[in-house]
Amino acid sequence: MVLTAEALVRAEIVVEGDVQGVGFRYFVRRAARRLGVKGFVENLESGAVKIVAEASKERVEKLVEKIKSAPPPIAVDEITVTYSKPTGEFKTFKIVVKDLAEEMVEGFATGASYFEIMFEKQDKALVKLDTLIERQDLMLVKQDLMLQKQDQMLGKMDLMLEKQDLMLEKQDQMLHKQDQMLEKMDVTLEKQGQMLLTQDQMLLKQDQMLGKMDIMLEKQDSTLQKQDQMLSKMDLMVEKHDEMLERQDMLVDEVKGLRRDVSFLIEDRITRIERDVAEIKARLGITG
Missing domain, CATH: 3.30.70.100 (Alpha-Beta Plaits)
Structure with missing residues (x-):
């Protein structure tokens, strides 16, 4: 067939x-x-x-x-x-x-076998929870390290601000010296006015003075160019400083969100474990 x-x-x-x-x-x-x-x-x-x-x-x-x-x-x-x-x-x-008695014994044995499997799964779940808690502890340690590094960054930023203050003081000193130079140039002009009476004798000296003044003007131009460069670099420093502040704000928000997620996950897992334990006790007839 x-x-x-x-x-x-x-x-x-x-x-x-x-x-x-x-x-x-x-x-x-x-x-x-x-x-x-x-x-x-x-x-x-x-x-x-x-x-x-x-x-x-x-x-x-x-x-x-x-x-x-x-x-x-x-x-x-x-x-x-x-x-x-x-x-x-x-x-x-x-x-x-x-046989009814044999069937009852087999039924109790079946129930005991399933309880044993259930207990094994719960033990595995508890091991995984312990692993999760250990990883969360490691995350907290790393977050503490991140906070320490942020404190170090803030300290360095304070040093940068101090140096910027020193640079501003030096620029003020430079301006003061330029004022002194202008005053001296005014005095020179006054003396030149007085020396008009002897122009024939002083023409050569005036030519020399004009040459020196040209050199002074060139140096002033060079000084102005360097100041412009300093201002450009300060603008770049300000932009980078702003960018650092934005990144720090984003990092702080992420850390806060991570802590909230971790806290919620732990509370939810603990609630589930307590509920499972209560159900197991209820099935086993255990009170307290």
Whole structure:
């Protein structure tokens, strides 16, 4: 007989492994009913589980795949499948129940297995929370270092301002000296007025003085150019200073936002843990 995916078949499936006392039969019944498979599942004295299923071969194979990937605490080691002709005797898929006391013991064992898995997952979650808290501590340490560096930057900026004040003082001194030079030039002009009476004798000296004055004017022009350069550099310094202040403001905002996010995350995780612990205590009947 050639079996196709559309033809009905009868499959006797024997599953070995950790499949009794872990809720395996209920898992098989739920999967079979969802797939439209009819038959039954029962425990064997050997510790294995027997499944008789009637449906299309495609659905039976899907049921076998689901059994292979059954979740913990179920552990499937080996599956044996034997096909035969269907009898049509089943109207649904059910669990064959034998001794009531044995079923109750198996039910308690199943519950204990799931509690054990739940406790293991909670332990893993607590380990991850500890790791998260450690990383948050490292973040706080790095933030403290950032604040220290910002303090150092502020100190250097204060030094820059002090030097700028010194530069302004020196410029004031330069202006004062230029005023003195102008006063002296006025005195020179007065003397030149007095020396007009002896122009013939002083022409040569006046020519010399004019040459020196030209040199003085050139030096003044050079001084003015340097002052212009100083002003340009001061403008650049002011622009960079403004840019540094803007970046510091952005950094402060980011740090504040990060602290708020971290605080909210910790409070939310603690609330979840307390709620999970309360639910576990309630299920276990523990008060206090």
